Amino acid sequence: MKLTLIAVASTIFTLSLSARAEDMPGMKMDGMEGMQMKQETKRAPVAKAEGTIKAINSEKHTVTIAHGAVPAVQWPAMTMAFSATAEQLTGLSAGDQVVFEFRSEGAKATVVSIKKVK
Template sequence: MKLTLIAVASTVVALSFSALAEDMPGMKMDGMESKQMTEETKQAPVANADGTIKAIDTVKHTVTISHGAVPAVRWPPMTMVFSVTQDKLTGLTAGDRVSFSFLIEGGRATIVSIQK
């Protein structure tokens, strides 16, 4: 009996939230300013780090780097894979110590610049 009451109560609560959400389109938005996207807010921030190249995959266009903490994006030290264009890898091999800049877009970290 308790399970039936809990199920009914849960359904009523869920439907109440649904009905409340349907009223939202009728909300008055007078006096509320919309945030305009500027060039500054469209671009992902570039972060800088130092690390050691662990592997280079020229087929997948990735480089695996063991890097220190990156405060700009609140990352602890770790080893991870970055997307990279082939031209940026010229002259680099596994084991090289590098300084690099990257940006994060759509959950993917892409190398912007990298040097020994």
């Protein structure tokens, strides 16, 4: 009799844990609308390059740079436009030699830092 009661109690306990685990995905989130869930996003690494500014478009916040090969992102030498902030573009003009760091995410490359060499 004792053994039967222990077996029944163990079974009920195990089933209750299983039922609680199944309820978690359907857990009600009432009153939790304001909570922000922290989401891990993997950012593209920063790459470094040197080049010559060919054009600056202040309206579109882009700088076109003819740069050398960038092994960190497996790019050959080329001329391309990078997104940049107005602050980053201050004091720069076409023809300036620059060293810069950028992130490339998909088809978009964004300047992280840029400095005139000469």
